[in-house]
Amino acid sequence: MAKFSIATVFIASISLLLALSNSFSLENPTDRRILVLVDDLALKSSHSIFFSSLQTRGFELDFKLSDDPKIALQRYGQYLYDGLILFSPTIERFGGSLDVAAILDFVDSGKDLIVAADASASDLIRNIAAECGVDFDEDSSAVVIDHGSYAVSGTEGDHTLIAADDFIQSDVLLGTTKIEAPVLFKGIGHSLNPANSLVLKVLSASPSAYSANPKSKLSSPPSLSGSSISLVSVVQARNNARVLFSGSLDLFSNKFFKSPVQKAGSSNKYAKSGNQQFVTELSKWVFHERGHLKAVNVRHHRVGETDEPAIYRINDDLEYLVEIYEWSGSSWEPYVANDVQIQFYMMSPYVLKTMSTDKKGLYHTSFKVPDVYGVFQFKVEYQRLGYTSLSLAKQIPVRPFRHNEYERFIPTAFPYYGASFSTMAAFFIFSFVYLYSK
Incomplete structure (x- = not known):
């Protein structure tokens, strides 16, 4: 029985070493093995375009339900994954040994993270975001509403579907090809902790946006409003780990990828939203394919x-x-x-x-x-x-200079040389005159 146990551990160790051989390293810094945690495995098909783009670029995706009791990020002191995608906004408690502390340790070790929330985001997801300097709206029923920059659709009056185009101006984050079409967004907004200088807005709401419950009348000023609302943000830690926070899980969906979009007040109608280009380019940055x-x-x-x-x-x-x-x-x-x-x-x-x-x-x-x-x-x-x-x-x-490395006669010392020799000459003349004069 002991021999079997030792052999099992040995085989497991060899398998782990082989699995780690193509992982994140100095010579190959792109993430390779990514754990994807979802609330429902149906997300594999509803968000298949995003997942397929990752697999096409050489990533190995491991899909698990977020409450799977066998979830583990590391084994024998070695991390099994280079990146983590949390597409489970409603989860109250992860399965296995995974918790907020384990996820933060994962990031502290230099690994990368994508977190997508929505209107039903749990306290667990909010806590992970807060630890990274991202504060989702405290009102659990609030979503981002925009009566000025909403996406024109068949549902009049529902201005929770936003056409956002206030992107960060950075080629390294979003690629050199300009995103022409607006990005469709439906979800919750967040603010950035001013004490955290590492967090950065990537996609901001328009000045006419605000965060509130669309099913009730607004009786007091909203806690988040205008361009201060961040829809998508990123963090690059001091150890160069990268984290992405999105207030919308639908942002990554096939439906939003393929949907035509027209921003209210604009005559430009696009056959396809900018979601796919935006998400793809941003994921390249998060997983160290760029920058x-x-x-x-x-x-x-x-x-x-x-x-x-x-x-x-x-x-x-x-x-x-x-x-x-x-x-x-x-x-x-x-x-x-x-x-x-x-x-x-x-x-x-x-x-x-x-x-x-x-x-x-x-x-x-x-x-x-x-x-x-x-x-x-x-x-x-x-x-x-x-x-x-x-x-x-x-x-x-x-x-400093050694004693024999200085110049024999320093030009700046010539006045001192002159003073010394003139004193000796004056003393000689004085002595001669004093001794030989009557």
């Missing part, structure tokens, strides 16, 4: 040399080089930007320079070591909207 940077071959040396020294001397001329690449979803491509800076740092930056690039991934600059000795650091702290952050630091000591 993921890496820095390699960090090096520095004196100008005219190639070897990296163990110590610099004050006033040395040095050169600093680093190569930066961006993951395209299948390969590493040179990253081109004009805002990558290097600091030569000791307590505070003594040198701050913007590096030049050859547009092939290489960034370089040269500068003179300050006339201050001590322990310095080369620091590159690069943070740009939508891109993973880079933090590079390398310590190097700087020494």
Whole structure:
């Protein structure tokens, strides 16, 4: 019996290692294994276009009911998945060992998360969002209503179906191809916690929108209104984990993907909404198919040399080089930007320079070591909207001149030299006159 148990554990361990071999790594940062939790397995067909787009791009999707008692994110201390999709807005308690703390630990480990809510969002989903700086409307019966930017439909007066087109202006988040058609949205709004600087609006409501119960009269001002309502938001944590929050599960549905759309007050009618393009491009960012940077071959040396020294001397001329690449979803491509800076740092930056690039991934600059000795650091702290952050630091000591490295005669000391020799000459003349005069 013991032999059988040991063999079972061994086989399970080998299977786990094989499963992890193609997972998220420095050389292949795109997520591969994604757990999808749903309230009803019928979502596999009603949202099949979205799931198919992920599978076409090489993702392995594992569908489970959110209350499945066998749910587990990790085994033997290793995570089984690179990403998690929560399409279960009504769930009150997850099955297995999954809870809010486990999901937050999953994100803290650098994994990615997509959360979709709707008008029936449970406290569990709201708590997960709140921990990430996203606050869904506290009124559980409230949805986003817009009498100015609603989608024209056969149901007159129902302005809970919104045609939203206030997108964030970022190519890395939404791709270089402009989204022409508005996005259909039906669900709840949320606000962003001002204390969290990492959360970002991707799709905002129009100035005429507000959050309220559409089945009752509005007796007091709504808690959320205007452009402050966020419909879709993202978070990039300090460990570069990425999280997406949507107030609408229908946003990802086949119905909304295929529906024609016309925004109220506009004569433009589109045969297809912008949902599919919007969701697809945004999911590429969330799962690190775009906007993921890496820095390699960090090096520095004196100008005219190639070897990296163990110590610099004050006033040395040095050169600093680093190569930066961006993951395209299948390969590493040179990253081109004009805002990558290097600091030569000791307590505070003594040198701050913007590096030049050859547009092939290489960034370089040269500068003179300050006339201050001590322990310095080369620091590159690069943070740009939508891109993973880079933090590079390398310590190097700087020494003063040795006694035999100073110039024999320092030009600035000539007045002192003159004063010394003139004093000696005056003393000689005084002594001669005093000794030999009567």
